[in-house]
Amino acid sequence: MNVEIADVTRRFGRTEAVAGVSLETGPxxxxxxxxxxxxxxxxxxxxATVVPPSSGGLRLLGRDPASxxxxxxxxxxxGYLPQNLGYYSGFTVTEFVEYFALLKEMPAGQVPRAVAAxxxxxxxxxxxxxxxxxLSGGMLRRVGIAQAIVNDPELLLLDEPTAGLDPEQRMxxxxxxxxxxxxxxxxxxxxxxxxxxAACSEVALMDQGRIVFHGTPGDLVARGQESGAAGDAPLxxxxxxxxxxxxxxxxxxx
Amino acid sequence: MTAATAAPVRHAPGGARAVPLTAARLLRIELRRxxxxxxxxxxAVLFWFDSYRPSTSQPPFWILxxxxxxxxxxxxIDFGPFVAGVAAWMGSRDGRRGMADMVxxxxxxxxxxQLATWGATAIWAVVAYLAFVGIMFAVYAxxxxxxxPPWWWVxxxxxxxxxxxxxxxALGVCFPSRFAAALAAxxxxxxxxxxxxxxxxxxxxxxxILPTNSNGNxxxxxxxxxxxLPDLPIARIMFFAGLTVATVGLxxxxxxxxxxxxxxxxxxxxxxxxxAAGTAVGLADTARLSARGMDISAxxxxxxxxxxxxxxxxxxxxxxPVCLNPAYRRWLPDVTAALRPVLTExxxxxxxxxxxxxxxxxxxxxxxxxxxxxxxxxGRPPVLGIxxxxxxxxxxxxxxxxxxxxxxxxxxxxxxxxPGAGSGxxxxxxxxxxxxQGAGIPLKAQPSALTxxxxxxxxxxxxxxxxxxxxxxxGVGPVTGPVYAAAQRLTGLPPVSLHAWLAAHLTAxxxxxxxxxxxx
Numbered sequence: 008m009n010v011e012i013a014d015v016t017r018r019f020g021r022t023e024a025v026a027g028v029s030l031e032t033g034p035x036x037x038x039x040x041x042x043x044x045x046x047x048x049x050x051x052x053x054x055a056t057v058v059p060p061s062s063g064g065l066r067l068l069g070r071d072p073a074s075x076x077x078x079x080x081x082x083x084x085x086g087y088l089p090q091n092l093g094y095y096s097g098f099t100v101t102e103f104v105e106y107f108a109l110l111k112e113m114p115a116g117q118v119p120r121a122v123a124a125x126x127x128x129x130x131x132x133x134x135x136x137x138x139x140x141x142l143s144g145g146m147l148r149r150v151g152i153a154q155a156i157v158n159d160p161e162l163l164l165l166d167e168p169t170a171g172l173d174p175e176q177r178m179x180x181x182x183x184x185x186x187x188x189x190x191x192x193x194x195x196x197x198x199x200x201x202x203x204x205a206a207c208s209e210v211a212l213m214d215q216g217r218i219v220f221h222g223t224p225g226d227l228v229a230r231g232q233e234s235g236a237a238g239d240a241p242l243x244x245x246x247x248x249x250x251x252x253x254x255x256x257x258x259x260x261x
Numbered sequence: 262m263t264a265a266t267a268a269p270v271r272h273a274p275g276g277a278r279a280v281p282l283t284a285a286r287l288l289r290i291e292l293r294r295x296x297x298x299x300x301x302x303x304x305a306v307l308f309w310f311d312s313y314r315p316s317t318s319q320p321p322f323w324i325l326x327x328x329x330x331x332x333x334x335x336x337x338i339d340f341g342p343f344v345a346g347v348a349a350w351m352g353s354r355d356g357r358r359g360m361a362d363m364v365x366x367x368x369x370x371x372x373x374x375q376l377a378t379w380g381a382t383a384i385w386a387v388v389a390y391l392a393f394v395g396i397m398f399a400v401y402a403x404x405x406x407x408x409x410p411p412w413w414w415v416x417x418x419x420x421x422x423x424x425x426x427x428x429x430x431a432l433g434v435c436f437p438s439r440f441a442a443a444l445a446a447x448x449x450x451x452x453x454x455x456x457x458x459x460x461x462x463x464x465x466x467x468x469x470i471l472p473t474n475s476n477g478n479x480x481x482x483x484x485x486x487x488x489x490l491p492d493l494p495i496a497r498i499m500f501f502a503g504l505t506v507a508t509v510g511l512x513x514x515x516x517x518x519x520x521x522x523x524x525x526x527x528x529x530x531x532x533x534x535x536x537a538a539g540t541a542v543g544l545a546d547t548a549r550l551s552a553r554g555m556d557i558s559a560x561x562x563x564x565x566x567x568x569x570x571x572x573x574x575x576x577x578x579x580x581x582p583v584c585l586n587p588a589y590r591r592w593l594p595d596v597t598a599a600l601r602p603v604l605t606e607x608x609x610x611x612x613x614x615x616x617x618x619x620x621x622x623x624x625x626x627x628x629x630x631x632x633x634x635x636x637x638x639x640g641r642p643p644v645l646g647i648x649x650x651x652x653x654x655x656x657x658x659x660x661x662x663x664x665x666x667x668x669x670x671x672x673x674x675x676x677x678x679x680p681g682a683g684s685g686x687x688x689x690x691x692x693x694x695x696x697x698q699g700a701g702i703p704l705k706a707q708p709s710a711l712t713x714x715x716x717x718x719x720x721x722x723x724x725x726x727x728x729x730x731x732x733x734x735x736g737v738g739p740v741t742g743p744v745y746a747a748a749q750r751l752t753g754l755p756p757v758s759l760h761a762w763l764a765a766h767l768t769a770x771x772x773x774x775x776x777x778x779x780x781x
Contacts, residue, residue, distance in 0.1 A: 055366045075520035082368035093359030097294045106290055110367035110374055115282040154363070 008033050008066075009162055009192035010054060015063030016216075017049050024049040026216035027063070036188035038207035038224070039196040040246060045213040047196040048090050048166055054194065055087040055164050068161055083112050086160030090167050090196075092151040096140035100131055100150055103139060107154040125157040128183060130176070144171040152180070156187070163193045169202055181206040200242040203227075212249050220249045284377065291381030297347050301389050307339045308393050313400070320657040322588065323408040323484050324650075326401055331414040334460075334473030336394060338453045340418075341425040344386040346446030348429030351382045356437020370519030372527060375434060375512055383426040390422045391415070407588035408484035413494035420501035421472045425449055427508040434512060469493060469555060470500050470545035480554040481622035481650035485588045487568050490554030492561055493545065500541035507534030552621055573618070579604045583617040589649050592665070596649065599666035602700035603673045610760070611767050612677065614638060614645035622651030635672040635717055645673065653713065667710045670700045675719065680771050684722030688775040690744050694727060695751035695759065704748055708737045747777045754781060 008031045017025040025046045039047050052058045053065065056072045068084055070077035094103060104125055108118045126135050129149035134142065139150065148171045155163060165184075169177045184206040187193050197203065203210050204224050212220035212227070220227065224242060231244030236251060238244035312330035319325040330336050352375075355361050364374060398410055429445040436444070453473060460474030468474055483489045513519065513527025548555040553566060573584035576593050579601040585593050600617065607613040620637060637646035653660035653668050674696045679685035685693065698704050704727075711724040729742025751759060762781050769775050 052362065055362070057362045057366045079368050079520065082366060085366065087363065087366045089362045091359050093355075093361075093363060095294065095354065095358060095360070097296075098290070102290050102294065105286070107363070107367065109283050109287050109290075110364060110369045112283075112368040115286060118286065 009068055010037075010194070011064075011066040012050075012054070013064045013066075015050075015053060015060040015065060017046075017053060017058065018061045023216055025053070025060070028213075028216070028218050029063075030211060030218065030221070032192060032194070032209060034188065034190060034192050035208040036184050036193045036195060036206050038203035038210040039194060039213065040198075040200065040203060040210060041213035042250065044215075046216040047213050049216075050213070051087075051164050051166050051194065051196050052089075054162075055085065055089075056081055057087075081162070083158070084161040085111075086155035086158060086163040088151045088155040088165045088168055092147060094139045094147060094150065096138065098139055099136050100126055100139065100142070100153070101135045103150055104153045104157050108157045111158045113158050121157050121159070125153040128156065129153045130179065145173060145176060148172055149176070152183075156183075160187075161191045163187055163191055164196075165193065166196045167198070168195060169197065169199055177202070200240065200246055204240075204242045212246065214250055214253055219253045284373075287374070287377040288381055288384075291378050292384065295381045295385050296350050297344070297382055297385035297389070300343050300347050301385075304340060304343050304389065305393065307343075308336065308397075311339050312336050313397050320654060321404060321406050323401065323406045323410050324481065325657065326406060327411050327414065328475070328479055330397070331394075331411060331418060332479055333475040334453070334457065336390070336418050337421045337472050338450075338457075340386070340390055340422050341453055342446045342449035344422055345425040345429030345432075345449035346442040348379070348382045348386070348426040349433035349445035350442040351378055352430035352433025353437040353439070353441040354378070354433070356434075357439055361437075365517060370523050372513040372518040372523060375430075375518075376509065379427065379430045379509065379512075382430060383423050386422050386426045387419050390419055394418065409488075411484060411489050413489050413491050417472060417494050417497045417501070420498045420505075424501040424505045424508070427505045431508045431512055465548070465550070467542050467546045469548045470497060470542050472497060472501075481648075483554060485569070485586060485650065486571075486619070486621045487553050488565055490551075490556065490565050492557040492565075493548055493555040495560050496541045496544040496548070496557060499544070500538050503534045503536070503538030503541060505534065507531045507538060510534055568621070579617070580608055581615055581617060585619045585647075585649060589619065592649065592654055595655060595662050595665055596647065596669065599669040600645075600673060603670050603677070603696065606696055606699050606760075607677055610763050612638065612643050612771070615642040617645040617647060620646035620648050622648035636669075636676040638676050645676070664713060667702060668713050668716065670697060670702060671710060671713070671716065671720070674700070675723075678767075678770065679719075682717070682719065684719035684726075686773045686775075687726060687744050687747070687777045688780060689770060689773065690723055690726045691747035691751060691777060691780055692763070692770060693723070694744065694748035698748070698752045699756065699759075704745065704752065705740050708740060712737060743777055747780050751780060 010030065010032045012028055012030040015025060015028050016023060028046075028050060039050070041047050049058070053060050054067065056067070056078050059073070065072050067081045070081050072078045072081050098106065101122055105118055105122045108122055109115070113121060126132055129152050131146065131149055131153065134146065139147065142150065148168065152165070152168060155165065169180055172180060181202060184193055184195065188206070188208065195202065195207065207224055210220075210222065210224050210227055211218050220230070227245035227249070228241040229245070231238065231241055231246070231248045234248035234252070236244045236248035238247050312335045316326045316329040319329055355364055365371065394415055401410070429449065432445045432448070433441045456471040457473040459468050460471055460476060463469070463474065464476045469476070480490065510527045510529075510531025513524060514531065518524060518527065544557050544559055547559065548557045550556070571586050574587050574590050574593055575582045575584040576597040579597045581604055583593065583597045583600060585596065604614070635648065635651075638644070639646065647669070653664045655662040655665055674693050678693045678696065679689045694704055694707060697707055702710050708724045708728050711720040724737070726742070726744045727740050728738030729745070731738035731741060754762070758781070766775055
């Protein structure tokens with residue numbers, strides 16, 4: 008298993024953003040769904056080793072991120088696209104991706120080729136020398152994806168990766184995800200259930216800091232069909248059905 | 262986007278050779294995209310108006326021109342606050358740009374990446390400082406300045422600029438706000454102002470370490486008669502290097518900066534930097550003003566005391582040779598003309614100089630006065646020593662040839678009649694006044710002449726004796742009293758009679774054995 012999460016919690020003051028999540032996943036594309044404030048981003052930040060869990064344990068790529076040596080080794084093999092992509096506006100596309108390749112401790116000799124390949128894979132070859140401040144929101148998102156994949160990561164974490172992408176780019180991006188999923192673990196946090204349906208082999212649904220569903224996209228579709236929940240697409244109906252069931256259960260308990 | 266599989270990239274960290282290559286690549290990106298070049302035009306304008314342009318009104322000596330802009334720290338004031346502001350802007354970049362998560366989630370220790378950003382910022386700042394100073398020096402050289410450039414001051418300035426960049430960067434890292442730059446720039450400016458004010462009031466002790474404290478810098482004949490004494494600059498460089506190293510080390514202490522080994526290293530570096538800065542302050546506290554500048558015994562190299570050899574230029578029009586350093590050649594006619602009357606008066610008298618030579622001038626930090634007797638008469642046969650660099654050279658600080666003449670004559674007669682640094686007995690003062698009148702300074706004008714800027718403290722006592730302690734509204738009282746009366750009697754004698762009396766009694770007069778009543 009590339010990602011092993013055991014009863015992990017994360018608190019920010021009195022707020023419990025992640026409340027006892029346990030997950031295991033191996034190579035493939037893993038979709039993380041959930042409403043706003045469900046805890047998806049916090050869970051992803053913990054897996055990205057950006058914030059430590061308040062309790063519980065993580066094991067990533069067979070290493071313990073609690074130790075510095077383990078964390079550093081994980082980070083060398085990690086690609087991470089945060090939800091709010093920051094960028095240095097004066098950098099060119101190539102410089103930005105190269106900068107992160109160097110921060111990821113890629114061997115210096117391999118950096119130029121890897122940067123060029125990553126930029127091409129997100130279809131920004133023509134804009135390689137453009138300053139980031141001149142790019143559209145969708146292009147910036149692709150730059151973010153390029154920096155995440157430049158080191159050919161074994162664990163790729165993408166938080167809302169398709170936000171701002173046009174339909175054509177989203178289709179190409181899903182193909183990219185499927186390609187990475189053949190040899191790496193890709194965790195995609197998204198609101199867009201069609202991304203999950205098109206690219207993910209496994210999906211989890213979070214609500215109020217907990218995993219309330221874990222299975223395949225087919226399982227989620229089945230839950231929707233069973234409940235007859237509202238929605239325009241099968242996965243949306245499954246999504247709504249699971250959340251409705253959880254919330255009615257909570258209401259019943261309260 | 263394409264799903265084509267890229268060539269797999271190995272994740273193993275590079276070998277020892279790869280580390281410098283990676284660092285060089287990071288540094289190259291940071292250098293290309295640094296904000297420092299954007300502020301350089303503004304600094305250039307400030308540098309022109311605050312550092313270079315005012316200095317051109319000084320006489321053409323390296324020490325005088327560069328004392329204005331480097332000795333008093335103007336070049337550092339022009340650079341430091343802006344460098345601190347831009348460095349804070351760079352240091353706050355990750356926080357302002359919302360990059361914290363992305364850069365934290367990378368393998369390379371955060372401290373190392375920060376060092377690359379700061380390094381590029383500091384390189385831009387220091388290179389710009391050296392370029393601006395280099396251009397200024399090239400212009401000075403083209404103007405044919407006399408003496409030699411103060412390279413130690415340049416090194417101090419570069420070290421100070423580096424420290425400003427480190428301090429500003431650290432502020433930006435710790436407070437990643439858009440206001441960090443303005444705060445750092447204002448803080449830097451405030452520090453410089455405090456440093457200048459402290460420099461004005463502290464003429465010795467620890468405050469000598471401050472780069473804008475000019476008291477330790479102004480040694481009039483540095484670069485002309487002797488080398489610039491490097492003691493204080495070395496202590497200042499040590500101070501700034503220590504502060505820079507400590508600041509950079511402190512950035513490596515937080516948990517997010519890197520692993521335990523790296524953080525321990527950062528702690529050691531920070532402590533070493535603080536120790537170096539503290540040691541430098543301690544060394545500055547031991548600085549003592551010597552004839553050639555601030556002398557710090559722990560750092561002093563005797564080789565720095567060796568005078569710079571030169572072939573003097575001489576003028577024989579005064580009856581005895583008047584010889585100066587060639588750097589002062591343009592004032593040789595003024596000096597010769599000023600000394601001619603008093604050398605003529607003293608000719609043939611015991612202790613009269615047979616030669617006049619230039620000696621190094623010393624600056625008594627703080628009060629602006631020439632210490633001791635000013636001119637010296639020593640040796641057998643006697644040689645008159647003139648610390649010309651300390652006198653009111655025509656063209657320097659608004660001085661005129663008349664002022665130099667008056668000053669030289671007052672100093673010479675005093676040195677000739679009154680040995681040592683004392684103000685003299687009433688008998689000596691009366692003879693001094695008579696000789697000055699003989700040289701062309703009337704008795705009534707002498708109290709005013711004795712207020713010339715740069716005269717030693719005995720001049721005030723002499724003025725007091727000539728006016729019998731009376732003061733007017735402008736501070737210079739009219740001549741009156743017993744010393745004046747005796748001087749009047751002497752000036753009434755024929756010059757030959759006065760000369761004959763001096764030939765017989767000058768030795769006793771110098772010994773303080775002649776009273777006013779014993780004067781003819």
